[in-house]
Amino acid sequence: MLRLSKKTDYALLAVRHLAANADRGAVSARELAETYDIPPELLAKVLQKLVRGRLLESQQGIRGGYALARAASAMSVADVIQAVDGPLMVTACSEDDHSCDQYSKCNIRDPLWRIKDRIIAALGATSVAELAMEMPAPLPLPAGVLPLQMVKRP
Amino acid sequence: MLRLSKKTDYALLAVRHLAANADRGAVSARELAETYDIPPELLAKVLQKLVRGRLLESQQGIRGGYALARAASAMSVADVIQAVDGPLMVTACSEDDHSCDQYSKCNIRDPLWRIKDRIIAALGATSVAELAMEMPAPLPLPAGVLPLQMVKRP
DNA sequence: GAGATATCCGACCGAACTAGTCCATCTTAG
DNA sequence: CTAAGATGGACTAGTTCGGTCGGATATCTC
Numbered sequence: 554m555l556r557l558s559k560k561t562d563y564a565l566l567a568v569r570h571l572a573a574n575a576d577r578g579a580v581s582a583r584e585l586a587e588t589y590d591i592p593p594e595l596l597a598k599v600l601q602k603l604v605r606g607r608l609l610e611s612q613q614g615i616r617g618g619y620a621l622a623r624a625a626s627a628m629s630v631a632d633v634i635q636a637v638d639g640p641l642m643v644t645a646c647s648e649d650d651h652s653c654d655q656y657s658k659c660n661i662r663d664p665l666w667r668i669k670d671r672i673i674a675a676l677g678a679t680s681v682a683e684l685a686m687e688m689p690a691p692l693p694l695p696a697g698v699l700p701l702q703m704v705k706r707p
Numbered sequence: 708m709l710r711l712s713k714k715t716d717y718a719l720l721a722v723r724h725l726a727a728n729a730d731r732g733a734v735s736a737r738e739l740a741e742t743y744d745i746p747p748e749l750l751a752k753v754l755q756k757l758v759r760g761r762l763l764e765s766q767q768g769i770r771g772g773y774a775l776a777r778a779a780s781a782m783s784v785a786d787v788i789q790a791v792d793g794p795l796m797v798t799a800c801s802e803d804d805h806s807c808d809q810y811s812k813c814n815i816r817d818p819l820w821r822i823k824d825r826i827i828a829a830l831g832a833t834s835v836a837e838l839a840m841e842m843p844a845p846l847p848l849p850a851g852v853l854p855l856q857m858v859k860r861p
Numbered sequence: 862g863a864g865a866t867a868t869c870c871g872a873c874c875g876a877a878c879t880a881g882t883c884c885a886t887c888t889t890a891g
Numbered sequence: 892c893t894a895a896g897a898t899g900g901a902c903t904a905g906t907t908c909g910g911t912c913g914g915a916t917a918t919c920t921c
Contacts, residue, residue: 556798714879765898
């Protein structure tokens, strides 16, 4: 029923968070996972895919973490989905992949491909920056308060 | 990755076929299954869902079969998908269903719901009649030739 | 240099869903 | 009555998805 995968949900939450907190530098996977109640290892996998998709940049080491690889306004929801879940397709077949038992007899391909293009357009029209604009930043961080990563944990 | 289910594919093929052959009266599930190489029992289930969704009308008994319940132009691709796969949703949550671990902390709901509306609009804008127009009918049936269901099989 | 804190990467597991099958029943034309 | 058709439920095999585990590597702090 056309549902987005959970990994995509997590990816969008994370990317939105990074966009809203771009000024704070790298954000660790652990902080993201705790903020949104996501299994840390699973989120880590998603973030790695986003790195491989050139949407995020990672920094290893003790103060490492993730940050957007480019401006949030130049990153669409479609980009995030494709980085996590692979190329988004509505039908089993595509221009180059004809692996479908009904391919030769199928006569609904073309209209469905047109629909797919419209869906991709809808997903491409919304940028991550728009997601981040939607609500106030979840951690307003009043002036003078150290960012989370500087605070000693018990 | 936003893929349509196979059942939906079959439903669209069937509905398109019925629209293109509306003048021939009821078409049996077997004929549809053979025409498009679909497992008959599976197609039967899909057709039943379409009947329950008031998109098709069925006639039982020998010489029975399926026909569109209303004009093909008044039946959208979205209607077919929803009848087969249930209400189409992009996110796990909706206006009434908040069953999602991240619901309280989620801040990407609203933009995603807007995207969902645009997808539904894209699916709703294409009618079954347009699908049927796309190509010549798969069985042109030259004048004088009896329809398939009248032909004796060996 | 040592240790702590990160990312990175591959293998693995269980649950859920999907596609497909089988079978038994009911309905109707001939 | 019988054959052809729809209807409906239970069942299975395969795949995907969400989640977990263990270890390797990089880098900062002390």
